[in-house]
Amino acid sequence: MLAVYGSANMDVVAYVAKAPKRGETVTGRAFHTIPGGKGANQAIAAARAGAEVAFLGAVGDDAFGVELRRTLAGAGISVERVRTVPGPSGVAHIVVDDEAGNSIIVVPGANGMLTGPDAADRALLARADALLLQLELPLEAVVAAARAAREAGVRVVLTPAPVVELPAELLECVDLIVPNEHEAAGITGSADPQDALSALLDLVPEAVVTLGGRGAVYGSRAGTRLHEPAVPVRAVDTTAAGDTFVGALAVARAEGREPAEALRFASAAASLAVRRHGASTSMPHRHEIDDVLSARLAGLNNRTEVKKEA
Template identity: 50%
Template structure:
């Protein structure tokens, strides 16, 4: 149920981290020490990235998650708030916020280590959290927080006619009854291979292939392939999250338009360093599509 097609309401349940990003000519092999060419701290986390991407792409987004009481918490709250994401349900817990240590090489490819921190405390949802989910058009989840909270959110959303979009990343096998409540699954090609037949019950499956674009499989055997715009890649960090958030915002337009919108957003995100800092706006996505970029 989309109450305002121009701005669907999207609840994102997920992680928020401070990304510690090091750039280098090549990523180190086991036992190897390499010299870095730069370092920056950028707010990230799959949940926060997707929330910001959905908001900037034209949605009305509320974020459900947790930060710690450390030096990173204020900036993590601020990046969501400054992007227009509602943070009234963002918890503060004792201990460190989540972090991700990211190495980006000269080709823009990355390696990432995530430490959950406050994200690991998201083990259950409150009645107020559930009420927000029930009133939304779309619930968007990932798997960087405990699966129990994701399962509770997905089940509640399904019971209240809220579209459930799941990005099962990091990939892990989930109970079959959870998959039964998922309307749209968004995975990259590696995750699709890892999950295999787990994805069969999902009505709408979107598989991303990086620079090669994305593929859609839907009811009745419908399939679509969407090429990715060609851009000068600087950093692929956050591109998949940007794709997913933009897809959620455009989902009500139908798979064909949603994939085109999301693929453009994801490509634009690779042209700048960082995750949340690289996410394009509605206007930038529109301009890129109109100019055929």
């Protein structure tokens, strides 16, 4: 079972040809409200990728809160430890342009009320194979959850987004960190992904840096270094692609897959997500991921056969 202690937001998404500059007004071509939040996204991605998942978090006592809880439960995720607190739910204002780029403003709402796991949360965490964390909750809550997982011997996977200064008390509990290349640069001060990967390994035992259309790189303190190319696709919306990658990666590792195989699985999942609009609405199911992997393996085998014949 995977546990996710994180944010649940309603994404308020506008689609435009080109994002507005400061002081500029542009006309959009579509608007949607879509359940999201980095925590909820990773939970849904992991559940659709085949894991049993429990979500620990908070929603407000508004209509968005009702919908967020319903969406999580509808994905087969345990919502027993989702609190309903007075006030609004978290909201993310997202602008997506025609090049599939996005800009996001997160208003924490109910997520900001969390201070750390209580006794019932800790009991659930102790039964998990891994805990997935992000940084859209108050930092004190994230640190407390990481410490509870470490004390229970549970593997901790951290997505360091949005970027903040990471305290030593959090890093000492993290087994695997998964930033994108911009977050990795913000943490390490290095714009080169390989240098950033090395710097991250001074902080935690394992690291993956995602590189968008260039794939992802993995490293461990044991000396393993890997690069997994991205699956070639035409992206229409990159919102939550990273969360899809992390959710699928956590599933693959929990299933005992080696890092190279886990990276391929996560890359396949992300390649499907970017072909669809929205956050939770874009995340693929297990059979879709397996189909992409099978097709990619067949393509690699065909190229190998051609080389042999040549």
